[in-house]
Amino acid sequence: MMYKIFYDLIKRNYSFLITSHIMPDGDSIGSVLALTLALCRLGKSVVPVIKDDIPKKYAFLPGVNKIKKSVSNQYDVAICLDCGDEERPGFEEGLRKYYLKSLVNIDHHKSNTLFGDINIVDSNASSVGEILYFIIKDMLPIDEDIASCLYTSIITDTGSIRHSNTTPKCLRVLADLVEKGASPNFISQKVFEKRSINALKLLRNCLDTLKITDDKIASLYITRDMMEKCGANEEDTDGIINYARGIEGVEIGVLFREIDERQVKVGFRSNDYVDVCKIAEKFGGGGHIRASGCTLENDLEGSIKLILETLRESL
Amino acid sequence: MMYKIFYDLIKRNYSFLITSHIMPDGDSIGSVLALTLALCRLGKSVVPVIKDDIPKKYAFLPGVNKIKKSVSNQYDVAICLDCGDEERPGFEEGLRKYYLKSLVNIDHHKSNTLFGDINIVDSNASSVGEILYFIIKDMLPIDEDIASCLYTSIITDTGSIRHSNTTPKCLRVLADLVEKGASPNFISQKVFEKRSINALKLLRNCLDTLKITDDKIASLYITRDMMEKCGANEEDTDGIINYARGIEGVEIGVLFREIDERQVKVGFRSNDYVDVCKIAEKFGGGGHIRASGCTLENDLEGSIKLILETLRESL
Known part of the structure; x- marks a missing residue:
């Protein structure tokens, strides 16, 4: 139901601001990039914004250089990922300044305050990447770039399937993402092994x-x-x-x-x-x-x- | 086809020696235990033997205390797991001394010498645990104990899905094993986090x-x-x-x-x-x-x- 409303919103609008929290981790960066790539493929105008430095180890992610640190324009819709509340993205004057119509809140934190006009919150999901997998695959075929971003989201939030949020569902999503081209070895080396x-x-x-x-x-x-x-x-x-x-x-x-x-x-x-x-x-x-x-x-x-x-x- | 011959062999015989290589790792220990548990459930007499110390971190595995360091009796069938050749289990006088009828070789090393009377060797499998999952599930329902052993096999040989042998197939097997009761968090803490x-x-x-x-x-x-x-x-x-x-x-x-x-x-x-x-x-x-x-x-x-x-x- 929520997904249906979300798909309608995507269809009816053209310009999107996609953001996530400060001190970004693999899930916030991976999911911002996956959704950015997906909406771009659908011909939308998208600006991804994370108001903080992106840790170097995520520099391999497709499209990571397009993430901006601030936003000046206004967009039709703002989509906020992996944020328990509206303050987490760190926009000093609030997010509302930067969009005209709707705020979408997609998250997996139990404590989420349901601050969006549309709220897709599933605290049983391992990560926002896992939620986005189901959302994106109904909109368009998942390609290697999107798969790599979502794979990164899920393995960082599950600590490479070591944390207790590792479920059969998220393992099957990982399997699908590898089938779509995500490379477990390459991504894991970047995310977990590299150390300065x-x-x-x-x-x-x-x-x-x-x-x-x-x-x-x-x-x-x-x-x-x-x-x-x-x-x-x-x-x-x-x-x-x-x-x-x-x-x-x-x-x-x-x-x-x-x-x-x-x-x-x-x-x-x-x-x-x-x-x-x-x-x-x-x-x-x-x-x-x-x-x-x-x-x-x-x-x-x-x-x-x-x-x-x-x-x-x-x- | 090979599986069919293997199932017939299990049916027709009563006593089994199950072994693996010296300096055992998670795959050798997990797969020896999983197959031991499975054959015991089928009413067989089984002795698991690994001629070396079991690293302490695997002490949590069900049945680990039943693994012997040597064998004296003779058995109908010997099953050798995760061994590229017949010498890897480290039996000084050779394995043949300890069984009467058949030697089964189940492995995933490319270099396997096909030393068994029955050889089930799949170098595309992440681990012997992955091969055994498909063998065991056709013989009996996989319970929590067997699932935990197989899960341990697969995550150790894939380095918690970080190595290049991580495939969609092995991720789906992991998903099934979690459904059968294997606990990703508990097992990973034991296998990867604990350090003296x-x-x-x-x-x-x-x-x-x-x-x-x-x-x-x-x-x-x-x-x-x-x-x-x-x-x-x-x-x-x-x-x-x-x-x-x-x-x-x-x-x-x-x-x-x-x-x-x-x-x-x-x-x-x-x-x-x-x-x-x-x-x-x-x-x-x-x-x-x-x-x-x-x-x-x-x-x-x-x-x-x-x-x-x-x-x-x-x-």
């Missing part, structure tokens, strides 16, 4: 800070000094927390990241039984049961002490 | 040895001393070579592992254009175009010098 030499240096230095508390809590930290010495950027810290969680016997992995003298970002991951969302919420953060985070207004040493005490109590 | 604290120490120390040659070759080494200081074992060296290959701009990743004063194992990985199989063959080793290895009778320093010179010439 600076990121590797940062990992090495960060592993030096490993501390095990009560056999169950593994913590790591990254100082501003380490970031600077390694020439590392935000993207280079990706995934380091999993080294803490992955240690045999450990229940909670935690990563402290010094932002400045009085601010520390904390990431939490748990394996089996500790609800780290509750812990993050205690400090004004949030997230999921097994993955959450918060920001403390404290120095690094104080933050580590405070959080480790709280985590010990949670065991 | 000693393995993490080894990784940290090994990253200290990183050397980039001509911008294209990234090399790492592990000494006996590092292994001892970290309390690390062979299993703990798994996957470290990928950190070298994964560095942006690098074509060849190489890992040197000192075995003793005059012996060094060398692993090669390449990304796009260097045939590292040819390089390994120069030194009496072998493997695949993008992944190979050899053993040198030389000290660590000499080995590094020799190999880096050879690699530079290959660029």
